[in-house]
Amino acid sequence: MIENEMMKYGFNSFFQKEVKKLGLENKDLSGLNIARITEVHREKYKIINKYGEKSASLKGSVFYNDSINEIYPVVGDFVMAKQNELGEDIIFKVLSRKSKFSRMDTFNSKEQIVATNFDYVFIVSSLNDEFNIKRLERYLAISWESGATPIIVLTKSDLCENYDFYKNQIDKIDSFATVIKVSSFTGEGLDKLEKYINPYETIVFLGSSGVGKSTLVNRISDENIMKVNDIRVGDAKGKHTTTHRQLVVLKNGTMIIDTPGMREIGMWSASSGVDKTFSDIEEYASICKFTNCTHTKEPGCMIIDALATGKISEERWKNYKKLKKEVLFAKKKEDLNLRLKEKERRKKFAKQIRQKYKSVR
Numbered sequence: 001m002i003e004n005e006m007m008k009y010g011f012n013s014f015f016q017k018e019v020k021k022l023g024l025e026n027k028d029l030s031g032l033n034i035a036r037i038t039e040v041h042r043e044k045y046k047i048i049n050k051y052g053e054k055s056a057s058l059k060g061s062v063f064y065n066d067s068i069n070e071i072y073p074v075v076g077d078f079v080m081a082k083q084n085e086l087g088e089d090i091i092f093k094v095l096s097r098k099s100k101f102s103r104m105d106t107f108n109s110k111e112q113i114v115a116t117n118f119d120y121v122f123i124v125s126s127l128n129d130e131f132n133i134k135r136l137e138r139y140l141a142i143s144w145e146s147g148a149t150p151i152i153v154l155t156k157s158d159l160c161e162n163y164d165f166y167k168n169q170i171d172k173i174d175s176f177a178t179v180i181k182v183s184s185f186t187g188e189g190l191d192k193l194e195k196y197i198n199p200y201e202t203i204v205f206l207g208s209s210g211v212g213k214s215t216l217v218n219r220i221s222d223e224n225i226m227k228v229n230d231i232r233v234g235d236a237k238g239k240h241t242t243t244h245r246q247l248v249v250l251k252n253g254t255m256i257i258d259t260p261g262m263r264e265i266g267m268w269s270a271s272s273g274v275d276k277t278f279s280d281i282e283e284y285a286s287i288c289k290f291t292n293c294t295h296t297k298e299p300g301c302m303i304i305d306a307l308a309t310g311k312i313s314e315e316r317w318k319n320y321k322k323l324k325k326e327v328l329f330a331k332k333k334e335d336l337n338l339r340l341k342e343k344e345r346r347k348k349f350a351k352q353i354r355q356k357y358k359s360v361r
Contacts, residue, residue, distance in 0.1 A: 123136065133173060152180070197254045
């Protein structure tokens, strides 16, 4: 069966159920193959299926028909595509996603899905001036929201003499987080990563430019898969190495999605992720005297008490409020976009009714 042949690319029982929901007896979907998106370049795609790697494009009548609900493929997606021996395969349908990593598209004020269908998120940060605890909090919130398990990977340990300083900062925001320090140069810590590098599973790498993501991928895979650039001397910040998102299959069958370095990621639909990342603050807030406490001047406010006694740092509290504000802003934008889509759907339906009425007359 096609489904069994695609298991080595991460196709599991979750996606098998999704295929059954679609009903392969549907004449529009019969005869199609399961494939996975490995690269996206504007409206051109790279897919991998039982025939190997191929180029693909979207079925025009499905994706370019003014539909307001059609889901477009991104890296990591499983799709149903028609084989074309003479050219590009044709993508007809995107299967439901078991996990996804989203951010705010600030230009269009809407959700931008970066990658999908992964099992672990490797949050990569280097042990130098690039290390930023606020950014880690943001990455953690987005990772928890994605539906996958976050692992904090601290690179360049061979160049760091004060690892405890960085580890203590992470412990203050999440003492239960899985943290692994590694060196792609000496090999330190790579054995601890092996637990998460398994056949048929997918890992997405997140991190800023210059933190060593590409070097780490090359070391894990034991191949020169990713191009590597040096960091800038003086500010320890990196040059962009990965220029686009791509899914790579390693020799052992593990799949890795590498992403371009992202120093800032706008929050999108990450309310539960923020709550989990800042669970200590949420716990204090839950036992405030008033259920509608603003945490500014109310008597009996546990947040005010925790700030005064140092149980919560002022910096962490400010970052929590900032991310909450971003999530609320994204929610308003999402609701607005949904209302606009619904309005467009009704207009389209009304137009169809008028045209049908005219044809009857």
